[in-house]
Amino acid sequence: MYQGPKDSAPHDHGPSWAIYGQAKGETQMTDWQQVEPTRDNASGKVRQVRTYTLTPGMAHLYNEGDVHAPRRSGPTRLIRIEGRNMEKVQRSTYQPA
Numbered sequence: 001m002y003q004g005p006k007d008s009a010p011h012d013h014g015p016s017w018a019i020y021g022q023a024k025g026e027t028q029m030t031d032w033q034q035v036e037p038t039r040d041n042a043s044g045k046v047r048q049v050r051t052y053t054l055t056p057g058m059a060h061l062y063n064e065g066d067v068h069a070p071r072r073s074g075p076t077r078l079i080r081i082e083g084r085n086m087e088k089v090q091r092s093t094y095q096p097a
């Protein structure tokens, strides 16, 4: 269970896909499109594409490289499934263009 509001930065899950399943509460999800790739240690640039609400019972797939940013305004329960163990994977960072 996640408590309190939170705004996450745009990110992908590196070499993995991810599925988010909304169990309780609501998540405002924004999809971003890459306009400049990440290079060495520099952040990639992304542009906002659309924002939608995940409500209980909804699940959404983010394929490898799909950049997204979840936001919640209250308590939620969100289940995340990833295609591989991400503990040792270096994650890219993205900045709005």
Ligand SMILES: [Fe+2]
Residues within 6 Å of the ligand: 011, 012, 013, 018, 068
């Ligand atoms: Fe994510």
